[in-house]
Amino acid sequence: MTRILIVDDDPHLLRALTIALGARGYQTSPAPAAPTALQAAATTAPDLAVIDLGLPDLDGINIVESLRGWSTAPIIVLSARHDETAKINSLDAGADDYVTKPFGMGELLARIRAALRRATPADEQPLITTAAFTIDLAAKRVTTPSGEIRLPPPPRTGRRAGVRRGQ
Known part of the structure; x- marks a missing residue:
């Protein structure tokens, strides 16, 4: 089963993503803050991470950089920041994709599938x-x-x- 780390401080969005991804067969590790996210990632290495940039305790870019230091799992940033600088900084920090809020669940799911396809090693x-x-x-x-x-x-x-x- 594919493991997805979801990092977002909005409890309603975190719950919605957990339910939507779980209903599609993904095993989720929801994390509302940076320490929980990093602990969850260290405990069960995710196959993919969805990370919000606007966290109360640490900028999401720091989580992206931390994960990228030891993991090759795809990272999708999910953020309300629409400016080009935030996107560039996220991608330069190691994110593989960037989705702005508000977003369509169908598009996010398609981006998750695409990122997982690219991450799967070829025979x-x-x-x-x-x-x-x-x-x-x-x-x-x-x-x-x-x-x-x-x-x-x-x-x-x-x-x-x-x-x-x-x-």
Whole structure:
């Protein structure tokens, strides 16, 4: 199960995010303040963090920097700060994305899915093996017990094959 750390001092938003993400199969660790957030992150390393910048005890950028010091998990900043400087500072501190409040839950969920997709390591050997054949996706090769199957080249795009420009 994917673990998401949610850091926001607004109890209503924290509860709404916890419920919405939990309903979609994510395990959440809600944290209303910096010490709770850092303790939760250290206890159960999150797969992704959603962090508000405007916390009462510490600026969210400090949490981003702290997490980035030991974690490669994606970080999405969720903030009411709309100015470009806040966005730049967050991204430079190590955030992977920035969503401004108010926001749509659908958009936030899509950004979470995208960040998790990018964070998932690719298979080192992308092979599909069955009893009848093996497909090597990296080499674009199909082999069977009787040998390699020659595949046709991919279709050409743009202009039609065999027709030159100006004809």
